[in-house]
Amino acid sequence: MDQKRQLDNLALVAGVRSDDPAAWAALTDRYTNLLWFIARGMRLNSDDAADAIQTTWLRLVERIDTVRQPESIGSWLATTMRRECLAALRRRSRVVVSETWEDFADDADPLDDGLLRREQDSALWRAFRSLKPRCQTLLRVLLADPPPSYTEVAAALDMPLGSVGPTRQRCLTALRDVMAAGAYPFDAGMTEAGGDRR
Numbered sequence: 001m002d003q004k005r006q007l008d009n010l011a012l013v014a015g016v017r018s019d020d021p022a023a024w025a026a027l028t029d030r031y032t033n034l035l036w037f038i039a040r041g042m043r044l045n046s047d048d049a050a051d052a053i054q055t056t057w058l059r060l061v062e063r064i065d066t067v068r069q070p071e072s073i074g075s076w077l078a079t080t081m082r083r084e085c086l087a088a089l090r091r092r093s094r095v096v097v098s099e100t101w102e103d104f105a106d107d108a109d110p111l112d113d114g115l116l117r118r119e120q121d122s123a124l125w126r127a128f129r130s131l132k133p134r135c136q137t138l139l140r141v142l143l144a145d146p147p148p149s150y151t152e153v154a155a156a157l158d159m160p161l162g163s164v165g166p167t168r169q170r171c172l173t174a175l176r177d178v179m180a181a182g183a184y185p186f187d188a189g190m191t192e193a194g195g196d197r198r
Contacts, residue, residue: 005149006071013070016060028057030146031074035081037144038156041137042085048092052084059084074148078156127178135171142168 012030015023035056039049059080060067067076128136141153154161 005074009073010071013064013067013073017064027073031077033146034074034078034141034144034148034152034156037141038078038081039085041140041157042082042089044085044088048088049085052081052088055084056081072151074152075155078148078152079158082156082158123182124179127175127182130178131171131174134167135174138164138167139171139175 012023012027016027032053035053036049039052044052056077060073060077067073069076128139131139138153138157141148141156148156150161150164153159153164159167
């Protein structure tokens with residue numbers, strides 16, 4: 001985690017501890033997307049994901065004065081969220097397949113462009129779903145906005161910090177290979193971030 005983010009986190013946690021609503025709003029704005037991506041990566045449905053996120057924030061409120069490394073609050077939240085997701089999965093008899101966004105078209109595009117984009121998105125999601133679950137989860141978490149630090153990703157996915165970058169590269173390479181090998185209408189324009197952020 002970079003120095004500026006650590007200092008920002010220290011200030012935000014100090015603000016939350018002193019009941020500053022602006023600090024709470026800034027902290028939740030910074031990390032709620034990451035929590036959603038962790039939940040989606042662990043294949044929680046929308047209701048279970050929302051419950052796990054709400055519980056994670058509740059845990060923070062309950063334990064805000066005992067957080068030992070406030071500069072690493074993102075890692076704390078990611079770890080807590082992962083535990084809440086696992087608890088939600090244990091409560092269910094089976095894992096629910098996450099919803100996809102491949103049917104969402106851009107209404108502002110002309111008809112042909114919208115159709116082409118939907119076909120491209122569909123091909124990308126089909127290729128994405130053919131990846132190993134670990135790759136799917138990692139790439140989903142890395143697509144959070146704002147992007148999480150590798151420290152936060154490592155905490156969220158319970159993986160060594162040093163393996164996040166190399167695993168990401170292997171997953172993106174595997175995704176490109178699947179796209180190149182398939183008869184997909186979309187095999188170019190893949191970015192280092194893993195394609196279209198949705």
